[in-house]
Amino acid sequence: MHEDEFDYGPSKSQLKREADAKQALGTTLIQLSKNDLESLDLPDTLLDAVLLAQEMRNDSSLKRQKQLIGKLMRQFDDEDYARLAKRLEYMRSGSEQQKMVEKWVENKVERLLNQDSSVNNEIVEQLEEIDFQYMRQLVRNSINEIKKGGKSRSRTLLFRYLRDKFEEKA
Structure with missing residues (x-):
């Protein structure tokens, strides 16, 4: 041998x-x-x-x-370990992806509330189908709510709207 x-x-x-x-x-x-x-x-x-x-x-x-x-x-065993490692990686990457989306949306909401006109083009490039009339209404309402001093429910709705649109596209 x-x-x-x-x-x-x-x-x-x-x-x-x-x-x-x-x-x-x-x-x-x-x-x-x-x-x-x-x-x-x-x-x-x-x-x-x-x-x-x-x-x-x-x-x-x-x-x-x-x-x-x-x-x-x-x-x-190796198979169970690999499956667990893969699920953990998926969880981690999912949360990282979620953080990136929320950071992007937060940036766009702030720029909308500061009435930055160039942000609309960026939103269209990224999301394509968007209801600008609804979005402008939320921005107006949010600005008025902030002026009155208090939490802006419309700002939250605007954030959710953009985030949901982003997730629909993905």
Whole structure:
């Protein structure tokens, strides 16, 4: 038999890298909200361990809890681990996308309220179909509400309108 015929499996270094990656993924779970955690459909033992870690304030206790979470993560087979990592990445990219959209919309709303005429062209370029009459009405109402001193319900409606249009297009 030749040496090439033996399958030695993954190296000790490779196993260590995989264990560290699973530990790191487990640690990122601690930063998620309870709703996000529940949407990931985690095993009950892992979910309970993560929720407990979120409540901990003592560094040494939290460190031990993270090690337990890492141990529970290492019990995942490669397929389950990959599925969880993919769902987490999707959640992260979705929230990043959402932040970008809201930042864009916030910028346009502020410019509309400051009566910047060039903003209309940018909105048309990005959103194409838009009801300018409705949008102008919301801008007018919002400016009047702000002048009266108070919260502007119309500003909120304008923000939602543009955000919804942006999401419809995407």
